[in-house]
Every structure is written in C-alpha cells, then in structure tokens.
Amino acid sequence: MNKVTFVRKVQDALEKRINLDRDRTERMIGAVFFALSARLTPDEGEQFIAQLPTELKALWYHEVATRLGQGEKAIVKLSKDQFLEKIQTEGHLASSADAEFIARCVIHVLKEAISPGEMEDAVAQLPSDLKAWVSAA
Known part of the structure; x- marks a missing residue:
C-alpha cells in the first residue's frame, strides 16, 4: 500500500464523522504515529x-524526532487515555472523542498495511487497556 492509498483509506474511514482534507489527514496520521512511537x-x-512505504516511514521518523526533541524518553508508558490525549494534543483536536475516532481509523488502516504477526508484536508491548482497544480498532 502506498502513501496516497493509505491516506485515502484513512480519509474514507473518517468521512463517516469528520471531513478532513489530505493535509489535515496526514497530520492526524502523524499524531497517531507520534503517540504510537512513544509506546514501542x-x-x-x-x-x-x-x-x-518510504513516505510513511519518513512521517514516522519525523514524529519520533519531534517527540525526542521535546525531551521525551524513547519509550513512554501510556495508558489508553494518555495515548488518546497525546493524539488530541498533537492533532490540535477539540475533543477526546475525535481523537479516539481518528486513532481508530488510522489503526484500522495500519492493520491493512502491516502483517498480522508484526501488528501482534507491536500490540504485545502495549498496556492491557490500550492493547484491548487497539486490537478492537
């Protein structure tokens, strides 16, 4: 799956509730990457x-560099609520409900792009409340 397809799939999933342009959708994907990279x-x-794809890897690395540049540790223990709060803050979202909906959409598309085994390995590193939430996304 290339970046254009990934972003389009996220936009399609978001359309049910939130209409975002391509740039804003990419920023929301970045916000989810920001929070997820903190936990792995x-x-x-x-x-x-x-x-x-390379373009999404670049976005991931940008988010990691931003996070570390802000003085965060390489790995941050995050509960589900803290994970969603991080997405809400990074995405400049008005509500935690929007952060949760956007995160679910991005994670759902990630599950299509990443092998089930690798997704399981990543989910295994999450705390139980976040693990259950990501598994259900």
Missing part, C-alpha cells in the same frame, strides 16, 4: 514501520 521500543518501531 525503538527496535519494535523499526520492525513495525518496515512494511510501510
């Missing part, structure tokens, strides 16, 4: 994004 070990993050 660097090695798991590398394995996770290895299956993504």
Whole structure:
C-alpha cells in the first residue's frame, strides 16, 4: 500500500464523522504515529514501520524526532487515555472523542498495511487497556 492509498483509506474511514482534507489527514496520521512511537521500543518501531512505504516511514521518523526533541524518553508508558490525549494534543483536536475516532481509523488502516504477526508484536508491548482497544480498532 502506498502513501496516497493509505491516506485515502484513512480519509474514507473518517468521512463517516469528520471531513478532513489530505493535509489535515496526514497530520492526524502523524499524531497517531507520534503517540504510537512513544509506546514501542525503538527496535519494535523499526520492525513495525518496515512494511510501510518510504513516505510513511519518513512521517514516522519525523514524529519520533519531534517527540525526542521535546525531551521525551524513547519509550513512554501510556495508558489508553494518555495515548488518546497525546493524539488530541498533537492533532490540535477539540475533543477526546475525535481523537479516539481518528486513532481508530488510522489503526484500522495500519492493520491493512502491516502483517498480522508484526501488528501482534507491536500490540504485545502495549498496556492491557490500550492493547484491548487497539486490537478492537
């Protein structure tokens, strides 16, 4: 799946509730990557994004660099609520409900782009509340 297809699939999923242009959709994908990269070990993050197209890998690396540049640790323990709060903050969203809906849409498309085994490996690193939520997305 290339970046254009990935972004379009996320936009299609979002249309049910939120209408975003391509640039804003990419920023929301970046916000989810920002939060997800905080929760995975660097090695798991590398394995996770290895299956993504180069343009999406670049977005992932940009988000990791931004996060580390803000002084965050490589791995941050995040509950589901903290994960969604991070997406809400990074995405400049008005509500946690919007953050949750957007995150579900992005994760759903990620599940199409990443092999089931790699998705399971990534999900295994999450705390139980976030693990259950991501698995259901």
